[in-house]
Amino acid sequence: MAVYTKVDDQTLNQFLDRYDAGKATSFxxxxxxxxxxxxxxxxxxxxxxxxxxEKRANPEDLPYFLNMMEHIADKGLPxxxxxxxxxxxxxxxxxxxxxxxxxxLSGVSVDETSDAHCAAVGEALALMHxxxxxxxxxxxxxxxxxxxEKLIADTADTADSVSSGLSSFITEEFEFLKAxxxxxxxxxxxxxxxxxxxxxxxxxxVTGIIDFYFGCTDALAYDLAICINxxxxxxxxxxVPSRAKRLIEMYDTHRSLVPAELEIFxxxxxxxxxxxxxxxxxxxxxxxxxxxxxxxxPLDYKKRIEFHRTVKDTASYVV
Amino acid sequence: MAVYTKVDDQTLNQFLDRYDAGKATSFxxxxxxxxxxxxxxxxxxxxxxxxxxEKRANPEDLPYFLNMMEHIADKGLPxxxxxxxxxxxxxxxxxxxxxxxxxxLSGVSVDETSDAHCAAVGEALALMHxxxxxxxxxxxxxxxxxxxEKLIADTADTADSVSSGLSSFITEEFEFLKAxxxxxxxxxxxxxxxxxxxxxxxxxxVTGIIDFYFGCTDALAYDLAICINxxxxxxxxxxVPSRAKRLIEMYDTHRSLVPAELEIFxxxxxxxxxxxxxxxxxxxxxxxxxxxxxxxxPLDYKKRIEFHRTVKDTASYVV
Numbered sequence: 218m219a220v221y222t223k224v225d226d227q228t229l230n231q232f233l234d235r236y237d238a239g240k241a242t243s244f245x246x247x248x249x250x251x252x253x254x255x256x257x258x259x260x261x262x263x264x265x266x267x268x269x270x271e272k273r274a275n276p277e278d279l280p281y282f283l284n285m286m287e288h289i290a291d292k293g294l295p296x297x298x299x300x301x302x303x304x305x306x307x308x309x310x311x312x313x314x315x316x317x318x319x320x321x322l323s324g325v326s327v328d329e330t331s332d333a334h335c336a337a338v339g340e341a342l343a344l345m346h347x348x349x350x351x352x353x354x355x356x357x358x359x360x361x362x363x364x365x366e367k368l369i370a371d372t373a374d375t376a377d378s379v380s381s382g383l384s385s386f387i388t389e390e391f392e393f394l395k396a397x398x399x400x401x402x403x404x405x406x407x408x409x410x411x412x413x414x415x416x417x418x419x420x421x422x423v424t425g426i427i428d429f430y431f432g433c434t435d436a437l438a439y440d441l442a443i444c445i446n447x448x449x450x451x452x453x454x455x456x457v458p459s460r461a462k463r464l465i466e467m468y469d470t471h472r473s474l475v476p477a478e479l480e481i482f483x484x485x486x487x488x489x490x491x492x493x494x495x496x497x498x499x500x501x502x503x504x505x506x507x508x509x510x511x512x513x514x515p516l517d518y519k520k521r522i523e524f525h526r527t528v529k530d531t532a533s534y535v536v
Numbered sequence: 537m538a539v540y541t542k543v544d545d546q547t548l549n550q551f552l553d554r555y556d557a558g559k560a561t562s563f564x565x566x567x568x569x570x571x572x573x574x575x576x577x578x579x580x581x582x583x584x585x586x587x588x589x590e591k592r593a594n595p596e597d598l599p600y601f602l603n604m605m606e607h608i609a610d611k612g613l614p615x616x617x618x619x620x621x622x623x624x625x626x627x628x629x630x631x632x633x634x635x636x637x638x639x640x641l642s643g644v645s646v647d648e649t650s651d652a653h654c655a656a657v658g659e660a661l662a663l664m665h666x667x668x669x670x671x672x673x674x675x676x677x678x679x680x681x682x683x684x685e686k687l688i689a690d691t692a693d694t695a696d697s698v699s700s701g702l703s704s705f706i707t708e709e710f711e712f713l714k715a716x717x718x719x720x721x722x723x724x725x726x727x728x729x730x731x732x733x734x735x736x737x738x739x740x741x742v743t744g745i746i747d748f749y750f751g752c753t754d755a756l757a758y759d760l761a762i763c764i765n766x767x768x769x770x771x772x773x774x775x776v777p778s779r780a781k782r783l784i785e786m787y788d789t790h791r792s793l794v795p796a797e798l799e800i801f802x803x804x805x806x807x808x809x810x811x812x813x814x815x816x817x818x819x820x821x822x823x824x825x826x827x828x829x830x831x832x833x834p835l836d837y838k839k840r841i842e843f844h845r846t847v848k849d850t851a852s853y854v855v
Contacts, residue, residue: 225646225647225648226644226645226646226647226648227647227648229644241644242642242643242644242738243640243642243643243644243736244644245564245566245567245568245576246566246567246568247564247565247566247567247576248564248565248566248567249564249565257564257566257576259642321562323561323562323578324561324562325545325548325560325561325562325563326545327544327545328544328545328546329544329545329546417562419561
């Protein structure tokens, strides 16, 4: 949520010369995303987002993310399109950083999610999975079991400073997940971070899915489990069944969940909750200097895990 | 340069209901200004800036700033207009902070200033002074002699940690200025902070003068002296005579400088340089936690003072 790299007007104009994108009429650094520098650029032709990838992004992964975005945009879904320059290149170097000019999407992200928003997100997620069914590239999910194990090791000594007993809670949960994590589910390309701040709405219509920088290859139903955690709990971190019902039903309408997914779904939800518990815990214990956003409370996701432990099967989510 | 106060979508929509400004179609926190939270808002009608005034802004001063902006906009100059709600109110409370919806201006601020930019700024500054000639409100300049004296007291003990001898350099300069500061110059409402990041251009045309939150009542020529310091030195902090010549000449074309102003002008330039030396020094010694921008080097303005000390009269600036 910050602009780390400043792009001056002359550098911007030279950069725009590579494109058929008009001349700059306005250029504002925007507070979007925690990881990268983002500018909202208006030109005589259109509006764009200009993203410079900062050090937390692995440059080797960028072509994958951009190709994924382009693939989805090509299918007509409301996702940002990486703009190619006159030589056909999307990924550039600007002010010393990897950078990409990206189409702008209108819409506003919502803070209070309703049943109708959840229905729209369920539909959008399924359509995105369908659109990506013929996307050929692969990228392992580095925030699955192996990644969790590493985060657990990095936070084990200090986790109890956040909450007494947290460390053993995490270890127990991880051991359970390691023993029960499925390997036989329909797999494909997933967003892996479809939180409310990554979805733009106009009214209850999804007009943008953004921030594909956790995109990877994994179980499709795991992406849905992430959405359950992200969209279906209220401000007090209590489960809201009506939201989950709409989200899952609309997903299932556009991509039918198979029996193996339905059966294991609560475990996927526990895994998704542990993933965000761990990254939040790590960020909480290792605050980034100069970050404007306060780290989010990891314990919100401990509460979600405790809830998911009480759920028997998918049917229990959609009562 | 940050968004400190988050405005959620429901709060935004309720806020917009007070106005005849359309429905939100996009809403992005922007990295503009160091002091306040700013959002770029697109609606079904137009684009706006939504500003929330954070703790460094004195709420009692806000009506003055907004009235000043409206006065200039009413005269047809390219400055942002505070939007009044259906009850005629411009200053609001939003998310617990004073706030104002402001018209959006296109244009891009320049980092490398040219002679042509300086000519345009000289003209814009004179036209703004002329437009404000019948603005009736007054606000003392709290960053003139008294304010400098306070900043000197606050930094005296630690200034030499930045550069050996800086404290005595500042004291000497202040004593000189106190003895020579003019009180007989044409006075009026000034911008007092017309740096390159507060001017938007399309090509070499000024399309926006922004950030009126240092606006006050003071000698008009002092505003010009601030611009000399802000616009007429290069990246190595060396004076660029051709820029100053164009800036002063174009100012003088639209508002004739009187002999008293011409005579004392180098002193005003020294005062303006000391003002920014002191505020930069204070910010350098007291970094704001979580600020994204690194504090600017105060010594850039020591170098400017040393230059201005060598200048005999205004004619020497416009050789």
